[in-house]
Amino acid sequence: MARREEYEAVIGLEVHAQLKTRSKIFCWCSTQFGDAPNQNTCPVCLGLPGALPVLNREAVRMAAKAALALGCQINRVSVFSRKNYFYPDLPKGYQISQYDQPFSEHGEVEIDTAERDEHGRPIAWRRKRFRIRRLHLEEDAGKSIHDGMPDSDRASYIEFNRSGVPLIEIVSEPDFRSSWEAYDYMQYLRQALQYVDVCEGNMEEGNLRCDANVSVRRRGTTTFGTKVELKNLNSFRFLQRALEYEINRQIEVLENGGEIMQETRLWSEAEGRTYVMRSKEEAHDYRYFPEPDLPPLVVSEEWIEEIRRELPELPNHRKWRFMQQYGLSIEDAATLTSTRALADYYEAVVRETSDPRASANWILSELMGLAKAAGIEPFASPVTPSKLAGLIRLIAEGTISGKIAKTVLDEMFRTGQPAETIVRERGLVQITDATHLEAVIRRVLEANAAYVEQYRAGKEKLFGYFVGQVMRETQGRANPQLVNDLLRKLLTEG
Ligand SMILES: [Zn+2]
Numbered sequence: 001m002a003r004r005e006e007y008e009a010v011i012g013l014e015v016h017a018q019l020k021t022r023s024k025i026f027c028w029c030s031t032q033f034g035d036a037p038n039q040n041t042c043p044v045c046l047g048l049p050g051a052l053p054v055l056n057r058e059a060v061r062m063a064a065k066a067a068l069a070l071g072c073q074i075n076r077v078s079v080f081s082r083k084n085y086f087y088p089d090l091p092k093g094y095q096i097s098q099y100d101q102p103f104s105e106h107g108e109v110e111i112d113t114a115e116r117d118e119h120g121r122p123i124a125w126r127r128k129r130f131r132i133r134r135l136h137l138e139e140d141a142g143k144s145i146h147d148g149m150p151d152s153d154r155a156s157y158i159e160f161n162r163s164g165v166p167l168i169e170i171v172s173e174p175d176f177r178s179s180w181e182a183y184d185y186m187q188y189l190r191q192a193l194q195y196v197d198v199c200e201g202n203m204e205e206g207n208l209r210c211d212a213n214v215s216v217r218r219r220g221t222t223t224f225g226t227k228v229e230l231k232n233l234n235s236f237r238f239l240q241r242a243l244e245y246e247i248n249r250q251i252e253v254l255e256n257g258g259e260i261m262q263e264t265r266l267w268s269e270a271e272g273r274t275y276v277m278r279s280k281e282e283a284h285d286y287r288y289f290p291e292p293d294l295p296p297l298v299v300s301e302e303w304i305e306e307i308r309r310e311l312p313e314l315p316n317h318r319k320w321r322f323m324q325q326y327g328l329s330i331e332d333a334a335t336l337t338s339t340r341a342l343a344d345y346y347e348a349v350v351r352e353t354s355d356p357r358a359s360a361n362w363i364l365s366e367l368m369g370l371a372k373a374a375g376i377e378p379f380a381s382p383v384t385p386s387k388l389a390g391l392i393r394l395i396a397e398g399t400i401s402g403k404i405a406k407t408v409l410d411e412m413f414r415t416g417q418p419a420e421t422i423v424r425e426r427g428l429v430q431i432t433d434a435t436h437l438e439a440v441i442r443r444v445l446e447a448n449a450a451y452v453e454q455y456r457a458g459k460e461k462l463f464g465y466f467v468g469q470v471m472r473e474t475q476g477r478a479n480p481q482l483v484n485d486l487l488r489k490l491l492t493e494g
Contacts (some may be wrong), residue, residue, distance in 0.1 A: 007216045009247045010224055011182050012174035014460060015189060016167050016485075017199040018140065018207035019062040025054030025139050026096065026294075033205075037159045045164035046092030057139065059166035060297065062198035063103055064307045066175065067135045067315055068170055069196045070189070072107035074304050078136070080291040085284050089158050097138035099288040107132030108296045109192070111182040111316055112330065125330055130185050131173040137297075140165040168198075174213065174224070179243035185220035186210060186239060191315045195340050196297035203235050210239055215260070216250045225250070226260040242267035246274050275372050303334035313436070318343055332364060345379040352389035355396065362392060366406060370413045382416030383409070391419035399423065400430050403476055432479045434486065437470075441486050442476070444469045455491060463487065 019423065027044035043051035063169050065076055081099035110129045114122035142163035149157050176182040189209055193199040200207045210233045216226035230246055233239040245267075250260055265274040313321070315337055322333040322343075337343045341364075349359040364376060367388065371378040391409060394400045400408065400423055411422050423429055431437055445452050445465060455462040470483050 004248070004251060004401050006218055007247075007251050007254075008177050008219050009179070009243070010174045010215045010217060010227075010370070011176035011179075011243060012213040012227075013170075013172045013176070013182055013186065013212045014213070015170040015172075015186070016140075016209040017066070017170065017189075017193055017201070019055075019059050019060045019066075019166040019168060019198050020207075021062060021166055021267055023056060024164035025056050025057075025059045025137070026164055029164065031165050032161075035161060039096055039158070040161045042161070046160055047093075047163075053096065053291075055294060055297065060103075060299070061307065062166075063135070063137050063168050064299070064304065065196040065311065066170075066193055066198050067104035067107065068304075068308050068311055069192045070107040070109055070132050070135060070170065072132060072135050073102035074104045074299060075101065076299060076301070077101065078103045078297045080137075080294045080297070081271070081288045082290055082291050083138075083286045087141065087144075088156070089144045089160070089163070091142070091160070091163065095139060095141060096291055096294070097288075098136035101296075102134045102136035103168075104135045105133065107135060109185070109188060109316070111184060112319075112334075113181050113186045113292070115178060115180050116127060122331075128181070130175045130181075133171045133173050135168055135170045138169055139163070140166050140167050170276055174215075178309065179240045179247065182212065182243055183236060186236060188316065193340070194363060195312055195315050203323075209234075209362075212239065212243060214243060214246045214250070216247055223224055225254075227263050228260065228262070228274075229264040230267060231264060231277065238267055238269055241272070242274060245272065249274065268283060299451040312340060315340075322346075326350065326360065328356070328360055332360055335364060335368075336360060339377075339379075341379045343471065345385055349389050350386035352386060353392045353396070355392060358396070359389075362388060362409070366409050367413075370410065371465050374413070383412050387412060387418050394419055394423060398430060398432060398479065400428055401476070401478075401480060404428050404430065407476075428477060430479050431474055433481060434482060437478055437482055438490070440473050441470055441490055443481070444473060445490060452491065464489075466491075 023029060027042050029040040029042050032040065043369060044053055048104060053165055053184065064074055066125055076097055079101040080096050083095040083097045083099070083192050084094040086093055095474060108129055109132050110127055112125045112130050114125045117123055127358040140162050142158055142160040145157040145159055146152065172185070176225055193208075194201045202208060203210070212230040213227045214230060215227040217223065217225045228246060228250070233242055246265070253260060261279060263279045264277045266277045267274050319333045319337045321328075322328050322337060323330060328336070336346045340373050346359060346363055347365065350356050353359050365382065367378045367383060371381050374381070391412065395402055395405050408422050408428065409416065412419060448466070451462050451465065466487055469485055470478055470487070
C-alpha cells in the first residue's frame with residue numbers, strides 16, 4: 001500500500017495566456033473569436049513565402065503589464081527565436097517564440113493557499129511564495145478540426161484564425177507541493193491577468209491553458225524524481241484532479257518497486273485518469289535559433305516605469321487590505337476582490353454608507369443572489385453602488401426593517417428605481433409610532449383572547465405567535481424591537 005504521507009509532490013506549471021489585443025502579434029489580422037473559418041488570415045499568419053512579421057506594440061505592452069503584475073524583471077533586450085516542428089496547423093513549420101533571451105524572468109507571487117477537505121472546503125489558509133522562472137512572448141498556432149464538419153470521417157480541416165494570435169507563456173519554478181497549491185496559483189494567475197486587463201482568462205474557451213510537470217519524491221530528500229508532463233488540463237477542476245491522480249499513480253508505482261517513465265500524459269476527465277500520449281523517445285528537438293526576420297526587442301527603463309505606474313492595486317494586496325481595513329473574513333474579502341469591478345463596486349458602497357460590514361453583507365448575500373439568478377454580474381445590475389447605499393441608509397435610519405429591505409432590493413433590481421422611491425410609493429415605511437402600534441397589538445390580543453390566557457398561564461412560546469400576528473397586520477412594517485417591547489408590556493399588564 002502506498003503511504004501518501006511519506007512522499008511529497010513537486011509540480012511546475014507552464015501557462016499559456018492569450019493577450020486580448022485586437023490584432024495578431026506579427027500582422028494586422030483581427031483576433032476576433034467566432035468569425036468565419038480562415039476569415040482573419042493574411043500571407044504572414046498563413047506562413048506564405050516571403051511574408052515578413054512586424055511586432056505588435058500593444059502585445060508587448062500587455063506582456064509587460066503581465067510581467068510586472070507577476071513580479072518579473074523585464075529584460076531591456078530580448079530575442080525572438082524559431083521553434084521548429086512540423087504540424088499541419090503550423091504553416092511556417094516553426095513557431096516564433098522566445099528561447100534563451102526571454103522578455104522577462106525571475107518573478108514571484110505571494111498568495112493564499114489551502115488544502116481542501118473531501119467537500120472541497122479550504123482547511124487552513126496560509127501565505128506562500130511561488131517563483132516564476134520566465135514570462136515570454138510567442139505566437140499561437142492554428143487549429144486542426146477533426147470532426148463536426150462535412151466529410152469529417154475522411155478529412156480534417158485546418159483553421160488559421162488563431163494562427164499568430166499573441167500569447168504569453170508563463171513558466172513557474174517547480175514550487176508547488178500539492179494539487180491545491182497549483183490550483184490556487186492558477187486561480188491567482190488568472191485573476192492577476194484579468195486585473196491588469198490583458199487576458200480574458202477563460203480556461204474552457206482556451207484563452208488560458210495549462211500544462212503541468214509532476215514528479216514525486218520521499219519527504220526530506222532534495223533531488224527531483226523523474227517528471228511526467230500532463231496535458232489537456234482544460235479547466236481548474238481538471239487541473240486539480242489530474243494532478244491528484246498523477247501524484248497518487250506515481251507513488252503507487254514507486255511503492256510497488258516500479259520506475260517512473262519520463263513521458264507526456266493526457267488527462268481524461270471521462271475516465272478520471274491520465275494515459276500516455278508520448279514517451280521521451282518521441283520528444284521533440286525544436287532546434288531553436290534566433291528569428292532572422294525580427295530585430296531584438298529593446299525596451300527602455302522609462303517605458304517599463306511608465307507601465308509600472310499604470311498598474312492597478314493587485315488582487316492579493318487588495319484582498320489583504322479589505323481584510324485589514326474593513327475587518328472582512330478571508331472568504332468574504334476573496335469574493336469581493338474576485339474581480340476589479342466587484343471590488344470597485346464594494347468600495348463605492350462603503351464610501352457612501354461608512355458601514356463596511358453591512359455593505360459586504362448586502363452584496364454577498366442579497367445582491368449576488370439576485371444577480372446569479374438573473375445570470376449577470378452584480379456590478380452590472382441596475383442597482384448602482386449609490387442605490388444600494390441608499391437602501392442600507394434607510395435601514396440604518398430605521399425607516400425600513402431589514403426584512404422589508406429585501407423586498408425593496410428585489411424591486412430595485414427589477415426596476416432600477418432608488419430605494420427611497422419604492423419605499424415611499426409602496427408605503428413601506430417602518431411603523432415606529434408607539435401609539436399606532438399599541439392599538440394594533442391590542443386588536444391582535446383581543447382577537448386571540450384564548451391564547452393570551454394560555455400565555456399568561458405559562459405557555460411563553462406563544463409570544464412568537466403574537467409577534468407574527470402583529471407583523472401580518474402591519475404587512476411586516478412594524479419595528480420589530482418596538483413590537484417586542486409593547487407586546488411584553490401589554491401581556492404582563494393584564
Ligand atoms: Zn495575418
